[in-house]
Amino acid sequence: MRTAGHHAVDLVVQRLCTAADGPPHTVAAPAELQTLLGEPLPEEGGDLGGLLDHLAHDVLPLGIRFDHPRCFGFVPTTGNYPAVLADLLSTAHLSVPGAWLVGSGPSSIELTTLKWLKELLGLPGHWGGLFVSGGSLANLTALAAARDHQLGGDLAGARLYCSTQAHPSVARAAHLLGLGRDQLVALEPDPEQRLDPRSLAAQVDADLAAGLRPFAVVATVGTTSTGAVDPVTDLARHCRRYGLWLHLDGAHGAAFALSARGHDMREALGQADSLTFDPHKWLFQPYETGCVLVRDPELLKATFRMARHHLDTGYLHPAEARHGEVNFDDLGPQQSRGLRALKVWLSLKTFGAAAFRRAVEHGLHLSDHAAARIAAHPGLELTSTPSLAILTFRCRPTDGSADPATVDRLQQSVSDAVRATGQALVLTTRVRNRTVLRMCTINPATTPADIDATLELVLQTALAR
Ligand SMILES: Cc1ncc(COP(=O)(O)O)c(C=O)c1O
Numbered sequence: 001m002r003t004a005g006h007h008a009v010d011l012v013v014q015r016l017c018t019a020a021d022g023p024p025h026t027v028a029a030p031a032e033l034q035t036l037l038g039e040p041l042p043e044e045g046g047d048l049g050g051l052l053d054h055l056a057h058d059v060l061p062l063g064i065r066f067d068h069p070r071c072f073g074f075v076p077t078t079g080n081y082p083a084v085l086a087d088l089l090s091t092a093h094l095s096v097p098g099a100w101l102v103g104s105g106p107s108s109i110e111l112t113t114l115k116w117l118k119e120l121l122g123l124p125g126h127w128g129g130l131f132v133s134g135g136s137l138a139n140l141t142a143l144a145a146a147r148d149h150q151l152g153g154d155l156a157g158a159r160l161y162c163s164t165q166a167h168p169s170v171a172r173a174a175h176l177l178g179l180g181r182d183q184l185v186a187l188e189p190d191p192e193q194r195l196d197p198r199s200l201a202a203q204v205d206a207d208l209a210a211g212l213r214p215f216a217v218v219a220t221v222g223t224t225s226t227g228a229v230d231p232v233t234d235l236a237r238h239c240r241r242y243g244l245w246l247h248l249d250g251a252h253g254a255a256f257a258l259s260a261r262g263h264d265m266r267e268a269l270g271q272a273d274s275l276t277f278d279p280h281k282w283l284f285q286p287y288e289t290g291c292v293l294v295r296d297p298e299l300l301k302a303t304f305r306m307a308r309h310h311l312d313t314g315y316l317h318p319a320e321a322r323h324g325e326v327n328f329d330d331l332g333p334q335q336s337r338g339l340r341a342l343k344v345w346l347s348l349k350t351f352g353a354a355a356f357r358r359a360v361e362h363g364l365h366l367s368d369h370a371a372a373r374i375a376a377h378p379g380l381e382l383t384s385t386p387s388l389a390i391l392t393f394r395c396r397p398t399d400g401s402a403d404p405a406t407v408d409r410l411q412q413s414v415s416d417a418v419r420a421t422g423q424a425l426v427l428t429t430r431v432r433n434r435t436v437l438r439m440c441t442i443n444p445a446t447t448p449a450d451i452d453a454t455l456e457l458v459l460q461t462a463l464a465r
Contacts, residue, residue, distance in 0.1 A: 007053075019078075025064050027063070064425065072454065077285060078444065096337060113344050123270055128297030133290055138251070140176060144173075147215070151215050158183050161185045161216070189228070197231055197238055208242075221253040236272070248268070255282030259360045274295065282363065304333060358444075365448075373455055379396055390440050394411050395437070410465055
C-alpha cells in the first residue's frame with residue numbers, strides 16, 4: 001500500500017508541477033481509445049503501481065488541461081494539492097456527511113466550510129445549504145425548494161423566468177421538476193446580455209392577466225458566455241412585488257464577491273432567496289465541488305427531508321437528528337454523499353482566505369490586461385463588455401470582409417488552428433447570434449505574458465487564413 005501510495009503522490013506532484021509543459025488540450029479518437037481501453041473484464045487482478053502509471057501517462061491526460069496557464073476555455077479551474085489530499089483522506093475514511101450519526105465529524109467540516117463560504121460571499125449567517133456535485137445540481141436543488149414552497153405541489157399554469165443567457169442546467173432542472181417547455185420563459189436579454197427587469201415585469205403582468213402562476217426567477221450573476229451580470233437589485237424588487245422566488249446562478253460569478261471591487265456582488269447575493277456557487281470554478285477546487293445556499297434552510301428540509309416521503313424506513317430512525325445535530329441528507333437529493341467540503345476546508349486552512357482573494361484579483365487584472373490589448377489592436381475587436389474575467393472578441397478579417405458568415409467562419413477557424421498548435425486554448429461562443437472568440441482568464445498561474453503570447457498567436461493565425 002505504501003509503495004503504491006508514494007508512487008501515486010509522485011504522479012500527482014509530477015502532474016501538478018508540469019501544467020505548462022504540454023498542450024492545453026489533447027484528444028484521442030474513439031477508435032484509438034477503444035484499442036487502449038476496450039478490454040474484457042479483468043477476472044484476475046494486476047499490479048497497482050503499473051496501473052497507476054498507465055492511467056497517469058496514457059489515459060487521464062486525454063482531455064482539456066484546465067490548469068494550463070494558456071487554457072482559456074470554458075471556466076478553467078486549477079484544482080489544488082490540499083484538495084487532492086482531502087479527497088484521498090475522506091475516501092479512505094469513507095466519510096459521509098449525511099446523517100449526524102453516520103458522520104458527525106464530516107458534517108461539522110461541511111458546516112464550518114459553509115460558514116466560511118457565506119463569510120467570503122458576504123451572506124448573512126442564517127443562510128444555509130449544502131455541497132452538491134456542481135452548478136447543475138445546485139440549480140436543481142434550489143429550484144425544487146422554490147417549486148414546493150411557491151406552488152405547493154400544483155404545477156398547473158406555473159411559470160419560471162430566466163434570460164436566454166441562463167445556463168442550460170436551468171432548463172434541465174425545470175424539465176426534471178415537471179415543468180413543461182412553455183413553463184420556462186426564457187426572455188431575450190438587453191444589449192449587454194442581461195435579463196431586462198422591464199421585460200420581466202411586462203411578461204409577468206401578461207402571464208398573471210392570462211391566469212398563469214409566475215413563481216420564480218433565475219438571474220445569472222456571471223453568464224457562462226460573456227460573464228454578464230443580471231441586474232439583481234431591480235429584479236429583486238420585482239420579485240418582492242410579485243411574490244416570486246429569486247434564485248441567483250452565481251456558479252462562476254459569485255466568487256467576484258471575494259475581490260476588492262466586488263462590493264455590488266456582495267450586496268446582490270444577499271437579496272436572493274437562493275444561490276448557486278461552484279467552488280470548482282473561481283475558487284480553484286477540483287470537480288465535483290458545487291454548493292447551494294438558501295436564505296431559509298428550512299425550505300430545503302421541507303422538500304428533501306427523508307421523513308416527508310412516506311415509505312417504511314424504520315431503519316432510519318436511529319439516524320434521526322437530535323438537538324443541535326444536522327442531517328445533511330435531509331437538505332438535498334443525496335443520502336450517501338462524499339465529503340466535498342473537505343477540499344475547500346483544507347485548501348482554505350492551508351493557503352488562507354487572503355490567498356484566494358489575491359487569486360481572484362489576479363484573474364481580474366489579467367482580464368483588464370487582455371481587454372486593453374484587444375481594444376488597442378486594429379486587428380481585434382471586443383464583442384461584449386469584459387465581465388468577471390470573461391472576454392469575448394473577434395479577429396477583423398484582413399481583407400476587410402464584412403460578410404457575417406465569412407467573419408464567423410474566420411473566428412471558428414482561428415480557434416481551431418490555435419488549438420491545433422498545442423500552445424493555447426481559446427474556444428468560441430455565440431454573442432448576439434455571431435461566432436466570437438472567448439477567454440476566461442482566472443488561472444492564478446497565468447501571466448500577462450501568457451495573455452500577450454496568446455493574443456499574438458490569435459492574430460498571427462488570423463493573418464494566415
Ligand atoms: C452560470 C453557470 N451555471 C451552471 C453551470 C453548471 O455547472 P456544473 O458544470 O458545475 O454543473 C455552469 C457551468 O459552466 C455555469 O457557468
